[in-house]
Amino acid sequence: MAALRVQPRPGNLPADTTSFVGRHQEIAAAKGLVSQARVVTLTGPGGVGKTRLALRVAHAVRRDFRDGVWLVELAELGDPSLLAATVAERLELRDQSFRAPIDIVTEYLAEREVLLVLDNCEHLVDDCARFTSAVVRACPRVRVLATGRQSLGVYGETVLPVPPLPTPDPDRPPPADALARYDSVRLFVERALIDWSHDLCSGPERLVRARASVFAGSFDLAAVEHVAGGDGVPPHGVPELVHSLVDKSILQREDHDGAARYRMLETLREYGEEQLTAAGDEGAVRRRHRDWYRDLITRAWPCWTIASPGRTSWASGTTAPGRCGPSPTSRPTTTWSGPSPPPGRRWASTRCSVTGRARPSCSKHSPG
Ligand SMILES: Nc1ncnc2c1ncn2[C@@H]1O[C@H](COP(=O)(O)OP(=O)(O)O)[C@@H](O)[C@H]1O
Ligand SMILES: [Mg+2]
Numbered sequence: 001m002a003a004l005r006v007q008p009r010p011g012n013l014p015a016d017t018t019s020f021v022g023r024h025q026e027i028a029a030a031k032g033l034v035s036q037a038r039v040v041t042l043t044g045p046g047g048v049g050k051t052r053l054a055l056r057v058a059h060a061v062r063r064d065f066r067d068g069v070w071l072v073e074l075a076e077l078g079d080p081s082l083l084a085a086t087v088a089e090r091l092e093l094r095d096q097s098f099r100a101p102i103d104i105v106t107e108y109l110a111e112r113e114v115l116l117v118l119d120n121c122e123h124l125v126d127d128c129a130r131f132t133s134a135v136v137r138a139c140p141r142v143r144v145l146a147t148g149r150q151s152l153g154v155y156g157e158t159v160l161p162v163p164p165l166p167t168p169d170p171d172r173p174p175p176a177d178a179l180a181r182y183d184s185v186r187l188f189v190e191r192a193l194i195d196w197s198h199d200l201c202s203g204p205e206r207l208v209r210a211r212a213s214v215f216a217g218s219f220d221l222a223a224v225e226h227v228a229g230g231d232g233v234p235p236h237g238v239p240e241l242v243h244s245l246v247d248k249s250i251l252q253r254e255d256h257d258g259a260a261r262y263r264m265l266e267t268l269r270e271y272g273e274e275q276l277t278a279a280g281d282e283g284a285v286r287r288r289h290r291d292w293y294r295d296l297i298t299r300a301w302p303c304w305t306i307a308s309p310g311r312t313s314w315a316s317g318t319t320a321p322g323r324c325g326p327s328p329t330s331r332p333t334t335t336w337s338g339p340s341p342p343p344g345r346r347w348a349s350t351r352c353s354v355t356g357r358a359r360p361s362c363s364k365h366s367p368g
Contacts, residue, residue, distance in 0.1 A: 011065075019190060023053055027056055058115060065115045067112040072119065074086070083124060083127050084101035084104075084105055084131060088108075106134060111141070114143075116143070118132070121152065132152055132157075136155070166184060198275070201245070204237065204241055211228035212228055213269045221260065223292055251263070
């Protein structure tokens with residue numbers, strides 16, 4: 001039985017909304033290589049910028065791949081035997097048979113025009129190499145863009161070493177106005193500004209800011225109160241803290257038909273996630289986030305089964321659902337469900353999503 005994708009869509013690349021510094025030459029070189037080679041691997045030391053570059057390049061070439069660009073993030077995959085299953089899951093394949101995941105993936109990709117981005121292969125080099133070879137052999141129109149510390153060593157691979165961003169010579173520092181021309185300096189200044197904005201916040205504001213980073217998109221006050229309240233944040237204090245974060249331009253307020261929603265710029269959100277991990281309460285916050293949206297979906301379900309003109313606006317968080325539940329005013333942005341569940345379970349787990357466009361559909365999918 002052929003594997004089915006539940007909701008056809010042309011890829012799963014996250015929106016590339018964070019500011020991106022420099023790398024014009026590397027982007028051009030990588031784009032050129034992706035158009036020529038079946039496998040391109042970006043190599044270099046950790047933190048040099050391989051992942052960001054790969055995502056940038058993937059965005060730039062996405063229209064060249066009729067069946068989409070698919071990102072498979074491998075940093076957290078500990079068990080190499082689950083590599084193919086993880087790819088299948090990222091491709092949102094549903095297969096009820098007991099066939100090996102590699103067969104499911106290669107069969108699905110056999111006739112498709114896809115760019116697979118295997119990100120952070122460093123700890124799984126041999127397995128990624130075997131997987132990539134199998135895909136390249138069986139799927140003539142699939143290309144692979146990999147990132148890692150070293151090449152995969154597979155047939156058809158081209159390696160592009162990613163150098164550090166250029167820095168000024170410390171022995172001969174250029175004049176101050178010339179410093180801004182260095183990409184590394186611009187990146188450093190950007191990070192310093194984010195640090196500075198963090199220093200300007202009170203303790204509870206920092207907590208709300210870090211906890212709000214679990215929302216991948218916009219959220220409303222009810223959701224952030226549930227997710228960010230408690231443990232150092234005074235009960236009922238969240239709305240006021242949210243408003244002061246808006247005043248400090250850390251959160252942005254949007255009005256949707258009179259209902260306020262909030263969001264964080266992606267760079268600030270990334271920083272918030274780092275702070276959340278450092279604070280040690282990431283698991284608890286993500287569980288509250290999961291529970292909030294699981295509840296919302298449970299309450300939403302009866303509405304979805306009753307055709308109603310308010311359904312679309314309800315789902316987008318702008319209309320109360322009337323008799324269908326107690327005023328849910330947010331929609332899920334991510335549906336993560338716990339600290340890195342074992343990928344085997346992820347493959348077996350189902351995920352429900354609520355959007356303004358379709359009925360909730362359940363699909364094999366990893367938590368976001
Ligand atoms: N060109 C860039 N512009 C802006 N930020 C960057 C750039 N390159 C890297 N970064 C940031 O530096 C950090 C490390 O980059 P990453 O791509 O994860 O490195 P690697 O994959 O080589 O370990 C990330 O926070 C990333 O957002
Ligand atoms: Mg990386």
